[in-house]
Structures are given as structure tokens and as C-alpha cells.
Amino acid sequence: ETGVTQSPTHLIKTRGQQVTLRCSSQSGHNTVSWYQQALGQGPQFIFQYYREEENGRGNFPPRFSGLQFPNYSSELNVNALELDDSALYLCASSTTPDSNQPQHFGDGTRLSIL
Amino acid sequence: AQSVTQLDSQVPVFEEAPVELRCNYSSSVSVYLFWYVQYPNQGLQLLLKYLSGSTLVKGINGFEAEFNKSQTSFHLRKPSVHISDTAEYFCAVSVNQGAQKLVFGQGTRLTINP
Numbered sequence: 001e002t003g004v005t006q007s008p009t010h011l012i013k014t015r016g017q018q019v020t021l022r023c024s025s026q027s028g029h030n031t032v033s034w035y036q037q038a039l040g041q042g043p044q045f046i047f048q049y050y051r052e053e054e055n056g057r058g059n060f061p062p063r064f065s066g067l068q069f070p071n072y073s074s075e076l077n078v079n080a081l082e083l084d085d086s087a088l089y090l091c092a093s094s095t096t097p098d099s100n101q102p103q104h105f106g107d108g109t110r111l112s113i114l
Numbered sequence: 115a116q117s118v119t120q121l122d123s124q125v126p127v128f129e130e131a132p133v134e135l136r137c138n139y140s141s142s143v144s145v146y147l148f149w150y151v152q153y154p155n156q157g158l159q160l161l162l163k164y165l166s167g168s169t170l171v172k173g174i175n176g177f178e179a180e181f182n183k184s185q186t187s188f189h190l191r192k193p194s195v196h197i198s199d200t201a202e203y204f205c206a207v208s209v210n211q212g213a214q215k216l217v218f219g220q221g222t223r224l225t226i227n228p
Binding site: 004031033035040041042043044045047048055056057058090092094097098099100101102103104105106107108 | 118146148150155156157158159160163165204206208209211213214215216217218219220221
């Protein structure tokens with residue numbers, strides 16, 4: 001059984017640029033969530049995708065956007081990068097969007113903004 | 115809104131000693147509770163979850179947690195720790211409303227000394 005995989009593992013960008021992060025969900029999982037983990041903090045919910053539609057969003061501006069594809073993989077796009085966007089971005093998948101279902105996390109993409 | 119407070123940012127213990135990592139939550143509705151572990155440069159791994167039923171929950175790697183509704187707590191315990199338990203531990207809650215969103219605490223760094 002293949003777990004959640006994310007790419008790339010590390011990325012360096014400059015302020016104002018745009019970035020796309022990718023996530024392949026665990027086999028059999030149709031729900032994907034994205035989290036931002038700043039250094040020394042717990043992860044914060046960005047948004048969730050279920051059946052290719054956004055299924056809920058945290059307190060993040062519209063320059064954070066996403067997609068989910070028919071194979072349930074997902075992308076996180078961030079426009080107009082700011083220094084505070086430097087963080088570990090975690091993707092998690094689950095079998096359904098029900099709140100009692102555990103989420104399985106990938107190893108994350110570490111994004112550094114210069 | 116829900117919130118999670120992990121009362122200790124760092125917990126140093128000696129190998130083979132018992133440990134308790136404390137977690138309190140705040141919510142106006144029923145919650146599901148989770149503990150995740152994060153090893154260096156990795157994503158989050160589910161240790162255990164409380165959904166309903168018995169308030170004592172057993173997880174992987176010898177960890178257990180007890181749900182106390184009156185004290186709104188979900189403390190994590192292990193009777194005898196090993197060097198390999200050195201990691202960051204996160205308590206999280208989700209509610210059965212809207213998106214499947216995990217709200218995390220700030221994390222507790224567990225350091226095992228030989």
C-alpha cells in the first residue's frame with residue numbers, strides 16, 4: 001500500500017513568485033487536506049478537497065488555491081509569495097471527509113522564501 | 115471555534131522512565147481527539163484516536179491516552195520510554211461539522227536522556 005507522497009521535498013523561492021506543490025493520496029483515499037506548519041508551531045488547516053471540489057477552508061487568503069484531480073491527487077498553489085509563507089506544507093489524505101476518519105500525512109514540502 | 119492547548123512545550127525524561135504529555139481542548143460541541151507524532155524531517159504519524167466508547171485508548175508504540183470529558187483533557191502516557199521515542203508530539207481535535215479539519219496544539223518536544 002503506497003502512502004501519501006509529496007513533491008518536491010524542498011523548494012526555494014523569492015518574494016512575489018508563485019509556487020505549486022503536489023500530493024498523491026494514499027491508495028483508496030478520496031479526500032485530501034493541506035496544512036501549513038510554521039517552524040516551532042502545530043500544523044494549520046489550509047483547505048480540503050473531496051471529489052475535486054473544495055470542501056472547506058481555513059483562515060488563509062485567496063492567493064492560496066488548490067486543485068484535486070480525478071485520480072484524487074492534489075495541488076496547492078500559492079501566488080505572490082511572502083516571507084511568512086516559509087513553512088513545511090503537509091498533505092494528508094483520508095478514506096472519506098468524515099471528521100472521525102484519521103488523516104494520513106505525507107512527509108511534506110519545505111518551502112523557503114528569500 | 116475549537117482550540118487545543120499542550121501544556122508543556124518540552125518534556126525531558128530519562129530512558130525507561132514513565133512520561134505524560136498533557137493536552138486540554140476547548141469546544142462547544144462534541145469532538146474527536148487524536149495524537150500524532152512527528153520525527154525529524156518527517157510528516158505526522160497517527161499514534162491513537164478517541165472517537166467514542168471507552169475513555170482509555172491504546173495506540174501504537176506502547177502509548178495510551180485517556181479522554182476526560184469533565185476536564186476536557188486527553189493526556190498521552192507511556193509507562194517506559196525509549197530513546198526512539200524522541201520526537202514532537204501533537205494533540206489535535208476535529209468536530210463533526212463542516213469540513214474534516216484538524217485543529218492542532220503547539221506540540222510537545224519529548225527528549226529522552228540515556
